[in-house]
Amino acid sequence: MRDEIPDPQTFGSVLLDWYDDHARKMPWRISPSDRKAGVMPDPYRVWMSEVMLQQTTVAAVKDYFQRFTLRWPTIADLAAAEDPDVMAEWAGLGYYARARNLLKCARVVTSEYGGQFPDTYDALLKLPGIGPYTAAAISSIAFDRPETVLDGNVERVMARMYDIHDPLPGSKPALKSLAGVLTPSVRPGDYAQAVMDLGATICTPKSPACGICPWRSPCLARQNGTAAELPKKTPKAPKPTRHGHVYLAQTIEGAWLLERRPDKGLLGGMLGWPGSDWGDAPAPSPPFEADWNCLGEEVRHTFTHFHLILKIYVAFVPEGFSPQNQMLLVDKHQFDPGDLPTVMAKAFKLCSTTKGLGF
Structure with missing residues (x-):
């Protein structure tokens, strides 16, 4: 037929x-x-x-x-x-x-x-x-x-x-x-x-x-x-889970330290928080030496091919710190979490909820 x-x-x-x-x-x-x-x-x-x-x-x-x-x-x-x-x-x-x-x-x-x-x-x-x-x-x-x-x-x-x-x-x-x-x-x-x-x-x-x-x-x-x-679909393989660290830092005046990601790859060209690679057991890699405080909260986000869990760390930017490579300081009055990709906005929301840094 x-x-x-x-x-x-x-x-x-x-x-x-x-x-x-x-x-x-x-x-x-x-x-x-x-x-x-x-x-x-x-x-x-x-x-x-x-x-x-x-x-x-x-x-x-x-x-x-x-x-x-x-x-x-x-x-x-x-x-x-x-x-x-x-x-x-x-x-x-x-x-x-x-x-x-x-x-x-x-x-x-x-x-x-x-x-x-x-x-x-x-x-x-x-x-x-x-x-x-x-x-x-x-x-x-x-x-x-x-x-x-x-x-x-x-x-x-x-x-x-x-x-x-x-x-x-x-x-x-x-x-x-x-x-x-x-x-x-x-x-x-x-x-x-x-x-x-x-x-x-x-x-x-x-x-x-x-x-x-x-x-x-x-x-x-x-x-x-x-x-x-209908339609029937071939079962999908389970998504793996990757882990990483994300670092939220402010100056005493309230400016946020952000990083523009490379053009190629996930979130390419987007502003976000400095962080580690995403893998099985990445080593901490903060953007500068400081007394980093782990919030005890985790960002959980799902991409097309994997789940992601990020630990959140917060610290104040030391005086005299100069952003390197793709990092930049964004004045608190110019900062808009809505400009961040969803996974990075989740980290900001958790930080604000737990009263991290200057909140």
Whole structure:
């Protein structure tokens, strides 16, 4: 039955009718009615939203998107921004390589494409930080090209529509092929968003609302009673746990000692607290000699591939201390913990809760 695929134009029109009535409202999206009236999406805003949404929820992204586009309303504005300002604005959103690639891409589009995004999948794929999914999403949503957009929501919809029991990620190619056949030539940009909305609001991971789904009739998983168990996934290996030390230090006047991390690697380019390497049993490595006090509190944070536990130490910066390498002193009136990545902000919060240093 998996080969009996309905005509994509007819199949797509059913979903588009549903989308016209139920499309989610998002700050980067052009509504179906506006799109029909000839309003075209801004490729800059589509690109920005897609980069932010990688491995991040819509709810978490909305405020970041609005702040970014208010501060840097065009790609030329973003290309001219200072790297530390962009990294600080991104703080807390995670996966910081995205922010570095955001700047790289903005500068390439501005310098090599006159500030206009290329409108084809192949050309978009050559830009920094744009992979197959993002290239397909931009070319489809911003330029109305019939590209196959496959995110987690679409994978789930396709696995259920065709009752695919082969687990992810191995089944990705098959699911993409099925999704590609169903992509219509009419309104492909709206269609791409419609399938994602269907997965996010109706064909949800748990308790899918099959009774009100516009695709309920042909859905094989609904017919076979297997929708709730799909898509299947290959079990993940347990995450290892790494350990480290983090050092929070203030001057007598209240300035904080921070350190900018190397551009490459986790939290690349972000400001944070000086600290040790993260490993099995790292040796303490404070940034200067002092009477360091262990707070007795631990930062616990989970990254994509490992759990992290950091011991917190506090001390006052000695008089005459001169920051070295990537360290700098930030005046207490200029310091904003919101500019720190989440794991570093957790350390600050624990320090303030336990009345460490000058609190």
